[in-house]
Amino acid sequence: MSATLLGSIARTTVPQTALRRFLALDGVVTAGNGLAYAAFSAPLGRLLGVGQGTLLELGLFLTLYGAGVGLLASRRRPPVLAVKFVIEANWVWAALSLVSLLLWDAPTTAGLVWIPAQALVVAAFACVQRLALRAGASGSQ
Numbered sequence: 001m002s003a004t005l006l007g008s009i010a011r012t013t014v015p016q017t018a019l020r021r022f023l024a025l026d027g028v029v030t031a032g033n034g035l036a037y038a039a040f041s042a043p044l045g046r047l048l049g050v051g052q053g054t055l056l057e058l059g060l061f062l063t064l065y066g067a068g069v070g071l072l073a074s075r076r077r078p079p080v081l082a083v084k085f086v087i088e089a090n091w092v093w094a095a096l097s098l099v100s101l102l103l104w105d106a107p108t109t110a111g112l113v114w115i116p117a118q119a120l121v122v123a124a125f126a127c128v129q130r131l132a133l134r135a136g137a138s139g140s141q
Contacts, residue, residue, distance in 0.1 A: 002108070003005075003127070005096065009069070012042050016076075016136050017076060017082040018132040018135065019046070019074075019083065019129065019132035019133055019135075019136055020073045020074075020075075020078060022125065022132055023069055023070075023073035023078060023083070023129065024070060024073035024074075024084065025126045026066065026069050026073075026086070026090070026123075027066045027068075027069035027070030027071075027072075027073055028066070028070065029046070029066070029121070029125075030062050030066030030069060030110070031062065031063050031065075031066025031067055031069075031070065033059075033062055033066070034059045034060065034061065034062025034063030034064070034065070034066055035059065035063050036057050036059070036060070036061030037055045037056070037061050038055075038056055038059030038063060039059070039064060039077055041053075041055040041059060041110055046108075046110065047110050047111075048107060048110055048111035048114055049104065049106050049107040049108035049110075049111040050104065050111060051113060061095075069086055072086065080097045080133065080137075083133050084133070084137075085095045086129065087126050087129050087130050087133070088126075090123065090125050090126035090129070091123065091126050092124065093119070093122050094119040094120070094123040095114050095119075097118060097119035097122070098115070098116060098119055100115065101115055101116070105133045109113060
């Protein structure tokens with residue numbers, strides 16, 4: 001994610017709009033990743049050094065989770081508790097992605113690059129969503 005993209009998404013005077021945009025982008029990226037993992041679990045598994053079954057299961061989970069985040073983004077005022085859950089889930093996903101590098105037997109070079117890169121993107125989503133949530137809370141008081 002580039003700073004320019006994030007800046008253009010956040011460019012609004014309404015904090016709820018920025019939050020919804022970040023949630024929507026998270027939902028699209030997550031569901032898209034999930035669909036790719038599920039549809040191409042065998043070749044992507046070989047490329048990353050991840051088992052095909054594991055990647056298929058992750059893909060199905062991410063597709064459903066991304067759809068849920070997208071649904072949350074479609075709400076005019078996403079519930080704070082649900083947004084906090086997404087933020088925390090993003091932090092957990094990023095951390096577990098890095099831990100997985102230590103637990104898997106043989107991630108490939110591509111896996112050693114991809115896994116931390118996607119963890120960084122997910123952590124970035126958590127950061128910008130948290131900032132937008134705080135901005136919305138301070139703006140409504």
